[in-house]
Structures are given as C-alpha cells and as structure tokens.
Amino acid sequence: MSAAPDSQTLDTFIDSELVERFYTKTEDGSALPNVAYTSEAFYQFEQNTVFRKTWVFAMFAHQIENPGDMIPVEVAGQSLVLVKGDDQTIRAFHNVCRHRGARLINEPQQGKKTFVCPNHAWCYDLKGKLRARPHFFGGEKHDINKEEHHRADLTEVRCGTWHDWVFINLDGNAMALEDYLRPVTDQLKDYDFSDLRFGSALEFDLKANWKLAIENFLEPYHVFACHPWLNSFVGMDERQPPTFKDHVLQCGYTFQKTDPARGEGLPYFPNLPVEKKSRGDWFVLFPNFAFEIFPDQLDVFIATPNGFDQCHETIALYFIGDGADSKEYAEGRNTVIQNWLDLNNEDLGIIERMQAGRSSEGFDGGVLSPYWDPASQHFARLIVDSMSDSNYKKPVNSK
Numbered sequence: 001m002s003a004a005p006d007s008q009t010l011d012t013f014i015d016s017e018l019v020e021r022f023y024t025k026t027e028d029g030s031a032l033p034n035v036a037y038t039s040e041a042f043y044q045f046e047q048n049t050v051f052r053k054t055w056v057f058a059m060f061a062h063q064i065e066n067p068g069d070m071i072p073v074e075v076a077g078q079s080l081v082l083v084k085g086d087d088q089t090i091r092a093f094h095n096v097c098r099h100r101g102a103r104l105i106n107e108p109q110q111g112k113k114t115f116v117c118p119n120h121a122w123c124y125d126l127k128g129k130l131r132a133r134p135h136f137f138g139g140e141k142h143d144i145n146k147e148e149h150h151r152a153d154l155t156e157v158r159c160g161t162w163h164d165w166v167f168i169n170l171d172g173n174a175m176a177l178e179d180y181l182r183p184v185t186d187q188l189k190d191y192d193f194s195d196l197r198f199g200s201a202l203e204f205d206l207k208a209n210w211k212l213a214i215e216n217f218l219e220p221y222h223v224f225a226c227h228p229w230l231n232s233f234v235g236m237d238e239r240q241p242p243t244f245k246d247h248v249l250q251c252g253y254t255f256q257k258t259d260p261a262r263g264e265g266l267p268y269f270p271n272l273p274v275e276k277k278s279r280g281d282w283f284v285l286f287p288n289f290a291f292e293i294f295p296d297q298l299d300v301f302i303a304t305p306n307g308f309d310q311c312h313e314t315i316a317l318y319f320i321g322d323g324a325d326s327k328e329y330a331e332g333r334n335t336v337i338q339n340w341l342d343l344n345n346e347d348l349g350i351i352e353r354m355q356a357g358r359s360s361e362g363f364d365g366g367v368l369s370p371y372w373d374p375a376s377q378h379f380a381r382l383i384v385d386s387m388s389d390s391n392y393k394k395p396v397n398s399k
C-alpha cells in the first residue's frame with residue numbers, strides 16, 4: 001500500500017544543499033539525484049504528489065469512440081474508468097463500486113448503457129449516478145431510482161479532453177485544463193487541427209524510470225552521438241537548447257531541406273504560414289505528456305511510470321487528412337513510422353544505460369552543460385516543487 005500523500009517530505013529524499021543546486025546557475029547546478037530514479041519510496045511519493053496535483057494524460061479519446069464505451073486506466077496507482085456519455089463527453093470515475101468496493105470493470109467495454117457492479121448489481125448511469133439497487137430494502141424490495149436514496153453516485157475525477165488526448169487531475173485542485181494547455185496552444189495557432197487524424201502507435205517497454213525518457217526526449221544535446229540520420233537532418237550548429245517556463249519545456253528548429261520522414265510527401269496542415277513549413281517544435285507538458293509538431297505530422301510521446309525502474313512509452317503518430325489512412329500516402333506514412341521506430345530504438349539503449357548509471361556511487365545528479373542542460377535542471381525543480389509545499393522559487397537562470 002502506498003504512503004499517504006502527506007506522510008513524507010522532500011527532505012526525506014534530497015538534502016536541502018542539493019535542492020539549492022536546482023535553483024542556482026546551471027554550471028554550478030545539478031539535475032535530480034540517484035534516489036529519484038532508484039527508490040521505491042521516492043517513486044510512491046512522486047506518484048502521490050507529482051501525478052496527483054496536475055493534469056496527467058490518461059487515454060486517447062479515439063479509444064473511447066462511441067457513447068457507452070468505457071475503459072479502465074491507472075493513474076498514480078488509482079484505477080479509474082473513462083466513459084463516453086450519450087452527450088459525447090468523456091468522464092472519469094474511480095473504478096470502484098460505492099457499495100462494498102468491488103472494482104467495476106476490468107476490461108474495455110463497448111456500447112454500454114450503464115455500469116452494473118458484478119457483486120450485488122448496483123447500477124450506475126454513464127454520468128455516474130446511482131440508478132438502482134436490487135433488493136436493497138429486503139427481498140424484492142428494490143431501490144429504484146428514488147431521488148432521496150441517491151447518496152452513492154460514483155466518485156468522479158476531474159477530466160478534460162484536448163483533441164485526441166484525455167487528461168485527468170486526481171486531486172481536483174489543478175488549474176483549469178485550458179490554462180494548463182494555454183502556453184502551448186497559444187503557440188499552435190497557425191496549425192489547423194480540424195483534420196488531424198490518428199495514424200499509428202508505437203509501444204515500448206523500458207527498463208528505466210519515466211523521467212529519463214522525458215528528459216531524453218526534450219534535450220537535443222545527444223543527437224550528434226546517438227542519432228546519425230537526425231544529425232544529418234539538422235546539425236548541432238543549427239540547434240538551440242530547450243527553453244522552459246513553468247510546467248512547459250520546449251525545443252525546436254528550422255530545417256533547411258525536407259526529408260521523406262519529415263515534411264515531404266504527405267499532406268500539410270492547411271494554410272500553414274511559410275515559416276512553419278520548415279519548422280519542427282516539441283513540447284513537454286510536465287509531467288509526462290510530450291509531442292512534436294511538423295508541417296505534415298504531430299507525434300505524441302508519453303512515458304507512463306511503471307515502477308521506479310520501468311516505464312512504458314507510447315508514440316502516437318497523427319497525420320493530416322488522407323495522410324493518415326489512404327493508400328496513396330501509405331509509403332510516406334510508413335517512412336515516417338519507420339523513422340520514429342528507428343529513432344526511438346536509438347534512444348532506448350541510452351535511456352536504459354542512464355538508469356543503470358543511477359545505481360552508481362560515482363554519480364549523484366550530474367555536472368551540467370550551461371548551454372544545453374538548463375531545462376534538465378528546471379525539470380528537477382518541477383519535480384521538487386510538486387513534492388514540497390514551498391512556493392515556486394524563481395530560478396537564477398530562468399529565461
């Protein structure tokens with residue numbers, strides 16, 4: 001059983017001297033120490049803080065396509081059920097019956113009108129309202145939808161949908177989803193998402209903490225050493241370091257020439273300004289939802305925690321209009337998919353090596369590049385800020 005959210009404090013894990021180095025100049029600074037990647041107790045604390053306090057990706061909306069479709073999902077150790085209502089709204093509930101606590105569903109379901117608990121058949125509608133309790137007052141004395149008895153609706157969890165991406169907020173206190181997304185959506189105004197369609201997903205199990213996958217996704221410093229094709233597409237001298245503000249970390253580049261893997265042969269976002277036709281940008285929405293956007297594709301990257309030393313990566317590739325499914329574009333699409341597979345396979349070994357390195361007494365937070373690594377230092381700040389009750393401290397080197 002996981003510890004209660006308030007039973008531990010940050011200094012249980014990271015001493016205050018090291019925390020200070022998350023806020024100082026990057027050349028004197030540090031990223032997260034080994035404990036953040038190797039401790040079950042830290043992992044539980046992180047689940048109970050980082051993953052409860054903010055918006056966290058839960059599921060793709062296309063997996064709950066029609067009214068009555070429902071799917072179980074786990075976030076921060078909590079089993080939830082996402083369900084699409086007759087009003088087309090996706091809602092989230094704790095996946096547990098209010099009577100004696102049976103889990104409501106174990107597998108995705110389609111086209112259901114109600115939740116019926118398998119234990120004593122209490123029945124809830126798709127908005128989570130209790131509708132019937134068979135034999136509740138004795139044999140054949142049913143509670144049938146009497147308003148005064150409706151004291152046991154399913155426990156709803158805050159839930160919001162942005163395009164194909166369903167987010168939940170477990171503690172209910174995060175800023176509005178719109179506000180959480182705004183720093184990114186403000187930068188995407190030139191991209192018309194109306195015909196953006198899901199194409200394909202790549203799935204990977206990693207023997208590494210989820211943070212290593214996200215940190216690696218964000219920083220382009222390793223490109224010259226790990227990604228030969230990517231380095232030939234945009235060289236190191238054309239790359240800028242990642243930037244950050246609050247919970248959004250981002251990076252991007254302008255490319256000189258298109259490539260079949262990026263920006264060539266597939267339909268573009270409609271009416272894209274010319275400067276965006278040779279542009280790639282990527283964003284991390286802390287904690288673990290990230291995506292890249294190019295003129296012809298949007299690629300979502302999620303690292304789902306699965307224990308302190310394991311995570312699951314999903315890369316979901318979206319294309320524009322017929323680019324997503326027509327035969328005409330099959331070759332172009334497959335080139336993009338194969339490219340993502342190749343790139344991620346180049347990353348996996350490195351990420352797992354970083355996990356292995358975090359068991360070493362010879363490392364404990366790192367020595368950082370003042371040019372490339374301020375964002376890694378900021379990521380450490382975001383983690384400890386979520387874990388502490390102290391107010392956000394403005395970093396010395398913030399942009």
Ligand code: FES
Nearest residue numbers: 097099100117120
């Ligand atoms: S536990 Fe669900 S109806 Fe009793």
Ligand SMILES: [Fe+2]
Nearest residue numbers: 216226227347
């Ligand atoms: Fe990489």
